[in-house]
Amino acid sequence: xxxxxxxxxxxxxxxxxxxxxxxxxxxxxxxxxxxxxxxxxxxxxxxxxxxxxxxxxxxxxxxxxxxxxxxxxxxxxxxxxxxxxxxxxxxxxxxxxxxxxxxxxxxxxxxxxxxxxxxxxxxxxxxxxxxxxxxxxxxxxxxxxxxxxxxxxxxxxxxxxxxxxxxxxxxxxxxxxxxxxxxxxxxxxxxxxxxxxxxxxxxxxxxxxxxxxxxxxxxxxxxxxxxxxxxxxxxxxxxxxxxxxxxxxxxx
Amino acid sequence: xxxxxxxxxxxxxxxxxxxxxxxxxxxxxxxxxxxxxxxxxxxxxxxxxxxxxxxxxxxxxxxxxxxxxxxxxxxxxxxxxxxxxxxxxxxxxxxxxxxxxxxxxxxxxxxxxxxxxxxxxxxxxxxxxxxxxxxxxxxxxxxxxxxxxxxxxxxxxxxxxxxxxxxxxxxxxxxxxxxxxxxxxxxxxxxxxxxxxxxxxxxxxxxxxxxxxxxxxxxxxxxxxxxxxxxxxxxxxxxxxxxxxxxxxxxx
DNA sequence: CCATCTTTGTGCACACGTTCACAAAGACAT
DNA sequence: ATGTCTTTGTGAACGTGTGCACAAAGATGG
Numbered sequence: 112x113x114x115x116x117x118x119x120x121x122x123x124x125x126x127x128x129x130x131x132x133x134x135x136x137x138x139x140x141x142x143x144x145x146x147x148x149x150x151x152x153x154x155x156x157x158x159x160x161x162x163x164x165x166x167x168x169x170x171x172x173x174x175x176x177x178x179x180x181x182x183x184x185x186x187x188x189x190x191x192x193x194x195x196x197x198x199x200x201x202x203x204x205x206x207x208x209x210x211x212x213x214x215x216x217x218x219x220x221x222x223x224x225x226x227x228x229x230x231x232x233x234x235x236x237x238x239x240x241x242x243x244x245x246x247x248x249x250x251x252x253x254x255x256x257x258x259x260x261x262x263x264x265x266x267x268x269x270x271x272x273x274x275x276x277x278x279x280x281x282x283x284x285x286x287x288x289x290x291x292x293x294x295x296x297x298x299x300x301x302x303x304x305x306x307x308x309x310x311x312x313x314x315x316x317x318x319x320x321x322x323x324x325x326x327x328x329x330x331x332x333x334x335x336x337x338x339x340x341x342x343x344x345x346x347x348x349x350x351x352x353x354x355x356x357x358x359x360x361x362x363x
Numbered sequence: 364x365x366x367x368x369x370x371x372x373x374x375x376x377x378x379x380x381x382x383x384x385x386x387x388x389x390x391x392x393x394x395x396x397x398x399x400x401x402x403x404x405x406x407x408x409x410x411x412x413x414x415x416x417x418x419x420x421x422x423x424x425x426x427x428x429x430x431x432x433x434x435x436x437x438x439x440x441x442x443x444x445x446x447x448x449x450x451x452x453x454x455x456x457x458x459x460x461x462x463x464x465x466x467x468x469x470x471x472x473x474x475x476x477x478x479x480x481x482x483x484x485x486x487x488x489x490x491x492x493x494x495x496x497x498x499x500x501x502x503x504x505x506x507x508x509x510x511x512x513x514x515x516x517x518x519x520x521x522x523x524x525x526x527x528x529x530x531x532x533x534x535x536x537x538x539x540x541x542x543x544x545x546x547x548x549x550x551x552x553x554x555x556x557x558x559x560x561x562x563x564x565x566x567x568x569x570x571x572x573x574x575x576x577x578x579x580x581x582x583x584x585x586x587x588x589x590x591x592x593x594x595x596x597x598x599x600x601x602x603x604x605x606x607x608x609x610x611x612x613x614x615x
Numbered sequence: 616c617c618a619t620c621t622t623t624g625t626g627c628a629c630a631c632g633t634t635c636a637c638a639a640a641g642a643c644a645t
Numbered sequence: 646a647t648g649t650c651t652t653t654g655t656g657a658a659c660g661t662g663t664g665c666a667c668a669a670a671g672a673t674g675g
Contacts, residue, residue, distance in 0.1 A: 130632060136572040140551065154652065163553035167634055174654055182640040182653040199572050200579030207571070214470035221466045224551055224568040229575065268578055269571070292581060293574040299392065299476055301415035309577045311570050316476040318563050319521065320388040320451050322545040323481065325561045326520055327452030329544060382662055406622065419664055426624055434623040434670040
């Protein structure tokens with residue numbers, strides 16, 4: 112999912128699978144909730160239910176971190192919180208910059224979940240000179256001209272891009288040149304980065320399109336089950352019989 | 364990624380792999396850009412580069428849709444746009460409701476990418492009576508009491524949850540009860556839904572934590588390469604030697 | 616009409632991820 | 646101390662996704 116090519120040729124035995132890494136934050140959240148309710152221990156079954164995964168997967172995930180459970184009892188909540196936090200690198204503080212303070216950028220700046228877990232908004236950056244100095248979420252917006260200086264002064268290694276699509280790649284290039292090695296991209300564009308830089312993307316439009324696909328499939332199936340009577344929901348979709356494949360609009 | 368258990372036991376040959384479905388929107392975006400530049404055809408190599416994937420994967424992805432290319436030439440841009448749009452169900456219009464019009468909900472409502480591709484914001488819903496009637500992105504916010512009526516009147520099958528974590532599950536339950544079968548969840552919670560309902564989640568905090576993990580790994584490696592001299596970046600991380608595993612905080 | 620050249624579509628091998636199912640570990644009671 | 650009962654940790658089987666490498670398809674030029 113990140114960039115880089117065949118990243119990690121299993122260099123070290125410390126190789127935790129990507130899929131596991133992606134679930135650790137989920138476990139951590141569930142464990143934090145338990146911790147706040149002062150629950151001392153939890154079984155893989157209970158925790159798996161809370162995290163929305165199956166218990167075998169959870170146990171295998173934890174087995175990559177080490178043997179932190181006690182058979183017949185379960186896992187010590189506080190201890191696990193600490194181990195996972197450490198594994199994810201949340202025992203240290205990560206300064207983050209947000210570039211592009213439009214609707215979305217402002218929403219991100221205001222998002223509480225940021226600060227809660229080891230992340231600190233070091234700066235808000237926008238290209239609009241009119242925004243400069245204006246405080247958003249209590250932090251004054253700075254102009255793009257300052258980008259390199261901000262990155263370097265604060266030792267920022269994680270950048271969030273919330274600019275329009277067109278501005279994303281140039282901003283990305285500048286962030287990387289200034290020393291950022293991890294980027295969270297909200298702009299609907301593919302970012303090109305050199306090796307060693309990780310990019311994760313969040314794209315509303317893509318998520319909706321994936322949902323639409325499944326939604327359409329459900330509608331089609333339902334129609335088929337209803338006795339091949341198309342429902343009103345099947346608006347513009349071409350008649351897709353058992354192997355429907357109408358050329359329809361084939362140009363040229 | 365969706366919910367449901369062993370969903371789709373390969374019922375039909377029409378079974379497009381999830382991984383492929385998730386990439387179709389990416390291809391579609393790249394193709395749309397080409398279309399706007401009036402590029403008539405594109406090779407798998409070119410399109411793959413534009414979409415940020417490798418060309419073999421792209422060709423295999425397209426092969427699940429059918430044989431839409433011409434050997435020696437490439438793919439007809441317009442035709443592919445149409446085929447992918449149809450496959451994703453974007454030839455019809457999907458009314459969407461956004462529940463929770465805080466910073467994020469407002470940002471989503473204002474997001475242009477929504478309307479651009481088959482999605483129409485049918486309503487904005489918030490629990491705060493003070494918000495009722497107030498227009499956001501040109502659409503008046505309606506109160507949660509109206510939720511069921513709105514869903515039914517507009518035939519909404521896709522809901523976006525942008526509420527605080529605590530409100531997400533109750534809202535989800537109401538959406539599902541009212542007939543929504545696809546949910547895009549921005550709240551940091553695991554949602555429980557009945558079979559047949561798809562949930563996709565977008566979680567800023569999780570993405571950042573994944574980046575932090577890789578960032579820490581990079582820092583650790585770099586330090587090791589630098590001759591085992593820890594850099595300033597390695598703040599709170601416990602000394603993780605070849606198999607470092609300091610109990611440190613083990614409670615109880 | 617034939618030769619050449621480009622680019623697709625896909626069989627195959629491999630890597631990664633998931634799930635099952637069970638032996639081993641330990642708690643706890645007697 | 647011994648036995649029972651719970652729950653972990655993991656080997657093995659399976660399923661999904663990825664990438665190579667190449668034959669087949671068709672365009673294009675002579």
